[in-house]
Amino acid sequence: MAKAKTETSMEKITSLCKRRGFIFQNSEIYGGLASTWDYGPLGVELKRNVKEAWWASSVYERDDIAGLDAAILMHPKAWQASGHVKSFFDLLVDCKNCKKRFKLEDLTESGKKKIGQAKCPNCAGTSFTEQRPFNLMFKTFLGPVEETGSQIYLRPETAQGIFVNFNNVLNSTHKKLPFGIAQIGKAFRNEVTTGNFTFRSREFEQMEIEYFVRPPEANKWYKYWIKERFDWYVKLGINPDNLRIREHKKDELAHYAKACADIEYKFPFGWAELEGIANRTDFDLKQHANLSGKDLNYFEQDSKERLVPYIIEPSGGVDRTMLAFLIDAYREEEVRERKRVVLGLDKRLSPIKVAVLPLLKNRAEIVKLAKSITDDLRKNLCGGGKRVVYDDTAAIGRLYRRQDEVGTIFCVTVDVDSLQDKKVTVRQRDSMEQERISIENLKNYLGEKLQS
Numbered sequence: 001m002a003k004a005k006t007e008t009s010m011e012k013i014t015s016l017c018k019r020r021g022f023i024f025q026n027s028e029i030y031g032g033l034a035s036t037w038d039y040g041p042l043g044v045e046l047k048r049n050v051k052e053a054w055w056a057s058s059v060y061e062r063d064d065i066a067g068l069d070a071a072i073l074m075h076p077k078a079w080q081a082s083g084h085v086k087s088f089f090d091l092l093v094d095c096k097n098c099k100k101r102f103k104l105e106d107l108t109e110s111g112k113k114k115i116g117q118a119k120c121p122n123c124a125g126t127s128f129t130e131q132r133p134f135n136l137m138f139k140t141f142l143g144p145v146e147e148t149g150s151q152i153y154l155r156p157e158t159a160q161g162i163f164v165n166f167n168n169v170l171n172s173t174h175k176k177l178p179f180g181i182a183q184i185g186k187a188f189r190n191e192v193t194t195g196n197f198t199f200r201s202r203e204f205e206q207m208e209i210e211y212f213v214r215p216p217e218a219n220k221w222y223k224y225w226i227k228e229r230f231d232w233y234v235k236l237g238i239n240p241d242n243l244r245i246r247e248h249k250k251d252e253l254a255h256y257a258k259a260c261a262d263i264e265y266k267f268p269f270g271w272a273e274l275e276g277i278a279n280r281t282d283f284d285l286k287q288h289a290n291l292s293g294k295d296l297n298y299f300e301q302d303s304k305e306r307l308v309p310y311i312i313e314p315s316g317g318v319d320r321t322m323l324a325f326l327i328d329a330y331r332e333e334e335v336r337e338r339k340r341v342v343l344g345l346d347k348r349l350s351p352i353k354v355a356v357l358p359l360l361k362n363r364a365e366i367v368k369l370a371k372s373i374t375d376d377l378r379k380n381l382c383g384g385g386k387r388v389v390y391d392d393t394a395a396i397g398r399l400y401r402r403q404d405e406v407g408t409i410f411c412v413t414v415d416v417d418s419l420q421d422k423k424v425t426v427r428q429r430d431s432m433e434q435e436r437i438s439i440e441n442l443k444n445y446l447g448e449k450l451q452s
């Protein structure tokens with residue numbers, strides 16, 4: 001009955017996101033702010049669920065990782081230590097004819113040809129200004145005086161907040177190597193080239209683990225984390241055929257990294273990075289120790305040895321991960337010669353777990369019963385905290401289709417018979433199977449099915 005998954009286009013996803021309230025253009029009434037996005041009523045739920053699934057597997061299900069939530073603003077010396085002040089920039093050139101600005105690497109195919117051979121993509125001009133470095137960090141000022149001495153940055157990555165807290169976490173948790181610190185938070189990069197919807201934006205959210213290991217064991221843990229993180233996406237429903245691991249070549253590596261592999265997803269616009277797993281060596285801790293003058297060694301109790309741990313960093317983007325889940329879950333089926341759009345999200349990710357729908361909204365007893373079932377599920381389903389909605393804004397067929405389209409796992413329909421037999425119809429999203437369940441048993445029945 002159901003047809004196989006068709007290729008999902010970005011147009012279909014962006015249209016669904018706007019229409020159903022997942023993602024909106026930021027400041028839309030003013031014409032929008034370039035490459036900046038707002039998450040709507042369903043988007044905020046999906047995003048929270050993605051982050052919660054990550055936090056559960058990275059922190060709650062382990063003994064060796066603790067959480068952290070560091071500030072976005074940091075001491076400016078932190079960015080000197082990290083190398084961002086000196087080397088986090090793009091080289092830009094202007095077209096002398098149309099004055100448009102470009103990244104040098106975009107015009108020279110990442111250095112494969114000389115700028116003298118380049119053509120302006122806008123006006124086909126061939127004359128460009130000298131290249132100038134453009135730092136990608138957003139600058140702002142601390143306090144009421146806008147002078148160089150008070151200039152600070154919005155963090156371009158969350159990782160540095162973890163490194164500068166290395167001693168604090170170590171001393172407060174008494175962790176032994178290997179151990180990690182996990183953090184989810186916003187980061188900002190004044191990217192010259194943005195695009196592909198939420199894939200690359202100037203304000204974004206990262207989910208990062210910094211995993212501290214004995215240097216000789218670094219490669220073992222590097223491999224461990226590549227597998228661990230790949231499996232996480234598959235466990236939450238991404239088709240493994242749409243995922244691949246790409247090892248960076250030596251000339252692609254960041255200045256601090258010894259090895260790096262990307263987990264890539266097959267987006268409609270091509271393979272692109274969801275997450276990078278890097279062996280950052282002891283670069284960061286050594287740099288911060290040097291600039292701060294503080295001892296950031298780890299003291300090994302057994303051997304009485306002091307050492308600077310190596311760091312393995314799995315670093316994922318929340319926004320692009322959410323986008324990948326949306327694309328991978330989207331499918332169109334033909335059911336009884338009608339098109340059905342389904343967001344086949346994993347039950348842990350679906351924004352809405354249960355929708356309660358009255359079959360007749362002009363029958364007061366049915367509405368009353370449906371609302372009391374909604375209240376009860378909100379308070380008691382899986383201990384509460386699961387999104388349960390009540391909806392009577394259309395006929396039942398249309399309500400089902402709307403819920404399928406946003407990935408709601410179960411629809412509970414209250415009808416005339418429910419008033420007599422105290423039973424409701426429970427419809428499952430993927431199979432569309434319907435079952436009569438007693439109202440008394442409903443929360444246990446749904447709770448069991450929603451339990452991961």
Ligand SMILES: [Zn+2]
Pocket residue numbers: 095096097098099100120121122123124125
């Ligand atoms: Zn031009």
